[in-house]
Amino acid sequence: MSGRAMNENKPSDILERYSKVAIIGAGVIGASWTAVFLAHGLTVVVNDPRDDVEAVVDGYIRKATPTLKALGLPTQDLTRKLRFEANLDSAVSDVDLVQENGPERVEFKQDLWARIEQHVSLHALLLSSSSAKTATEQSLKMKNPGRLLIGHPFNPPHLIPLVEIVPGEQTEPGAVADAVAFYTAVGKVPRVLRKEIQGFVANRLQRAIFRECCHLVLEGVVTVDELDDIVTSSIGLRWAADGPFRSFHLGGGPGGFVSFFRQFAPGMEAAWKSQAAVTLDAKSQQTIIDQAQASFAATPPEKLEGERDAKQLAILKALASVKANG
Numbered sequence: 001m002s003g004r005a006m007n008e009n010k011p012s013d014i015l016e017r018y019s020k021v022a023i024i025g026a027g028v029i030g031a032s033w034t035a036v037f038l039a040h041g042l043t044v045v046v047n048d049p050r051d052d053v054e055a056v057v058d059g060y061i062r063k064a065t066p067t068l069k070a071l072g073l074p075t076q077d078l079t080r081k082l083r084f085e086a087n088l089d090s091a092v093s094d095v096d097l098v099q100e101n102g103p104e105r106v107e108f109k110q111d112l113w114a115r116i117e118q119h120v121s122l123h124a125l126l127l128s129s130s131s132a133k134t135a136t137e138q139s140l141k142m143k144n145p146g147r148l149l150i151g152h153p154f155n156p157p158h159l160i161p162l163v164e165i166v167p168g169e170q171t172e173p174g175a176v177a178d179a180v181a182f183y184t185a186v187g188k189v190p191r192v193l194r195k196e197i198q199g200f201v202a203n204r205l206q207r208a209i210f211r212e213c214c215h216l217v218l219e220g221v222v223t224v225d226e227l228d229d230i231v232t233s234s235i236g237l238r239w240a241a242d243g244p245f246r247s248f249h250l251g252g253g254p255g256g257f258v259s260f261f262r263q264f265a266p267g268m269e270a271a272w273k274s275q276a277a278v279t280l281d282a283k284s285q286q287t288i289i290d291q292a293q294a295s296f297a298a299t300p301p302e303k304l305e306g307e308r309d310a311k312q313l314a315i316l317k318a319l320a321s322v323k324a325n326g
């Protein structure tokens with residue numbers, strides 16, 4: 001990378017280059033991104049056809065403000081640079097970056113990008129929050145998809161660090177570098193995937209583990225409550241500190257990962273092969289839903305969200321202080 005390009009990607013420079021952002025779709029994810037971008041001093045234009053969009057976004061920002069504050073971000077006058085624009089063409093006509101968070105339907109995203117590219121500046125970064133639809137499939141109706149790529153957050157984006165960056169077949173390398181620099185500058189931990197795959201990485205992992213969670217509950221081995229408790233007391237804590245591979249390195253004793261893997265790989269492979277299919281028919285779904293409802297449906301979601309944010313913030317802060325102390 002040239003010296004000039006590196007300078008261009010300094011946090012202050014990148015936020016200057018991408019200072020005006022359009023949020024397309026302001027539901028759970030779009031509203032949270034709006035809060036992140038405003039807290040970093042960016043101008044945000046929100047486009048969403050729902051009648052109550054202003055109330056929804058204002059309410060979300062108010063709810064997220066204590067978390068943003070706890071993350072050390074300025075929260076005074078947060079909505080000063082926020083505006084709402086119902087017309088898509090106008091919403092994107094004067095922005096440097098589009099963060100798309102609309103419905104998870106590929107035809108919707110294909111039509112949207114084909115329309116957006118007719119009105120947005122050539123230099124604009126086009127980022128989709130999609131959890132599963134690749135940039136290549138989203139771009140099929142575009143003439144020039146070089147600036148389109150996935151910027152997939154983990155809910156809620158204003159708190160969870162990871163953003164999976166997944167370029168499409170025609171994404172320019174410069175767009176990938178800018179996306180990495182941009183998300184880093186707004187406090188995220190961007191990770192670029194080396195190839196496109198449905199569902200990306202973090203959700204594929206969640207899905208694989210959740211399969212076993214459903215299996216264990218349906219088999220009556222544990223209840224929903226007991227399973228959640230087992231996870232937060234073991235692998236949840238372990239994986240917040242070290243990933244699965246490094247954790248197993250430490251589980252291998254003096255021989256480390258090599259010893260662990262040689263010893264356990266055959267057994268794991270056999271166990272994977274013998275795993276029965278998990279059926280989530282109406283009856284199985286109801287079994288799980290009944291237990292889940294009994295466990296947490298009586299508590300208002302806002303209370304659960306507040307508790308989640310407080311716990312996750314505490315973990316992030318503790319990890320940062322361990323890192324700072326070497």
Ligand SMILES: NC(=O)c1ccc[n+]([C@@H]2O[C@H](COP(=O)([O-])OP(=O)(O)OC[C@H]3O[C@@H](n4cnc5c(N)ncnc54)[C@H](O)[C@@H]3O)[C@@H](O)[C@H]2O)c1
Nearest residue numbers: 025026027028029048050101102103104129130131153155
């Ligand atoms: N919810 C999650 O945990 C999560 C996490 C990461 C990524 N995502 C992805 O983010 C995207 C949005 O998911 P969500 O959970 O926020 O959904 P959501 O249903 O909460 O929000 C979608 C929003 O899009 C709006 N919308 C509908 N049609 C539109 C249009 N024509 N133009 C602009 N806006 C329109 C809706 O009014 C709604 O507010 C999806 O692609 C999803 O895969 C979701």
